[in-house]
Amino acid sequence: MKKFARIQDGRVVELTTCVGDITEMFHPGLTWVDISIQNDGVAEGWNYDGALFSPPTYPTALVPSMAMGDIQAQIALLSAQLEAIGRCCGKNEDPITA
Numbered sequence: 001m002k003k004f005a006r007i008q009d010g011r012v013v014e015l016t017t018c019v020g021d022i023t024e025m026f027h028p029g030l031t032w033v034d035i036s037i038q039n040d041g042v043a044e045g046w047n048y049d050g051a052l053f054s055p056p057t058y059p060t061a062l063v064p065s066m067a068m069g070d071i072q073a074q075i076a077l078l079s080a081q082l083e084a085i086g087r088c089c090g091k092n093e094d095p096i097t098a
Contacts, residue, residue, distance in 0.1 A: 007031040
């Protein structure tokens with residue numbers, strides 16, 4: 001039994017196994033690559049450049065970095081707000097401006 005990867009737009013979108021000629025089993029417009037002898041873990045989502053498979057690459061998330069001083073300032077502000085809420089508990093005051 002052979003294992004095949006269906007390629008669409010340079011990416012593995014489906015894996016299947018079959019005994020017969022895969023080109024006769026599916027529409028001729030589909031691109032199938034025999035991966036029966038591949039030992040590198042080809043899976044859905046992998047890239048295919050026409051000759052080689054490679055694991056998917058995901059963009060690095062752009063997370064704004066904060067300086068330690070900024071983090072400490074935010075913690076201090078939140079702590080002050082929590083204290084104000086605690087002081088106003090049961091009163092009709094705005095905890096932020098108290």
